[in-house]
Amino acid sequence: MRNIDFLVEQDNINSKIWIIHILNNPENINKMALNFRFLEVSHAIKCIADENFQQSKQHFYTASLLDQLRIEQFNGDVLSYDVKSVCNPILSDNEELVKRFSKLRYHAWGKMPGMDENVLKGKNDVWANTVQFFMMNDVEKIERNLNIIETITIKKLPKNQQELLIDFDFFKALYLGDKSKMEEALDNLVSPKIHKKKI
Numbered sequence: 001m002r003n004i005d006f007l008v009e010q011d012n013i014n015s016k017i018w019i020i021h022i023l024n025n026p027e028n029i030n031k032m033a034l035n036f037r038f039l040e041v042s043h044a045i046k047c048i049a050d051e052n053f054q055q056s057k058q059h060f061y062t063a064s065l066l067d068q069l070r071i072e073q074f075n076g077d078v079l080s081y082d083v084k085s086v087c088n089p090i091l092s093d094n095e096e097l098v099k100r101f102s103k104l105r106y107h108a109w110g111k112m113p114g115m116d117e118n119v120l121k122g123k124n125d126v127w128a129n130t131v132q133f134f135m136m137n138d139v140e141k142i143e144r145n146l147n148i149i150e151t152i153t154i155k156k157l158p159k160n161q162q163e164l165l166i167d168f169d170f171f172k173a174l175y176l177g178d179k180s181k182m183e184e185a186l187d188n189l190v191s192p193k194i195h196k197k198k199i
Contacts (some may be wrong), residue, residue: 004046011039030074037066038186041088061092064101077106079115083167086128090135102135119145122152127164130171142175163194 018032044059067085070076078085089101108114118125126148133141149168157164166188173181188194 004042008039008042008046011042015039017134030070030076033066033070034078037063037070037085040066042089044088048127057091057093061087061094061097064089064092064097067080068101068104071104071106074107075106077112077115078120079104079132080123080125083124083127083131086131086135090131098135102132104132119148122156124153126153127167134154134171139175142171143166146171146175163189166194 015036018035021028022032030053040059040063044056047053047056047059053159064085065117067076067078067088070078086101089097092098105115108117113121115129119129126145130142130145130149133145149171154168156163166185170182170185171188173179173185
């Protein structure tokens with residue numbers, strides 16, 4: 001099995017190729033920014049494994065800036081499919097970045113609805129958007145999203161995404177301030193079986 005050191009080394013080698021892609025065609029910035037974001041998150045994880053927590057925060061910060069670039073400049077919809085990306089600013093421990101990231105939305109274009117519309121329909125965006133509202137401490141919108149998840153999203157969850165029910169349990173416990181339920185949900189989330197599915 002490949003470990004984090006191997007992945008970081010490979011991505012460092014590949015980063016030279018990504019830069020050439022950007023230099024050859026600026027339209028590649030969006031795609032390559034995603035690659036660089038994965039690299040930054042890998043570096044952050046390696047720093048955590050090495051117990052270099054300050055440096056890991058910097059890598060999470062850079063990863064978040066890359067996502068912010070993709071959302072603001074390219075109307076990227078990363079928040080519709082990667083709830084982990086909304087956690088990077090929190091892990092950066094940078095209050096200004098958390099505030100900025102909590103307000104990010106992609107917008108409708110062509111036949112594709114915008115993020116806010118997809119949230120109201122109970123689509124996958126609701127997970128990241130709920131974290132955004134926790135970041136803003138917007139209790140009214142947290143309540144609204146928890147209701148959407150419970151009445152719409154959960155009913156449509158595919159079998160291969162049932163572990164999101166644990167996320168929902170954590171969100172409810174966080175909303176209610178129930179520390180023991182939060183700990184229980186976190187224990188479930190980091191169990192090897194669930195963790196493997198979420199990576």
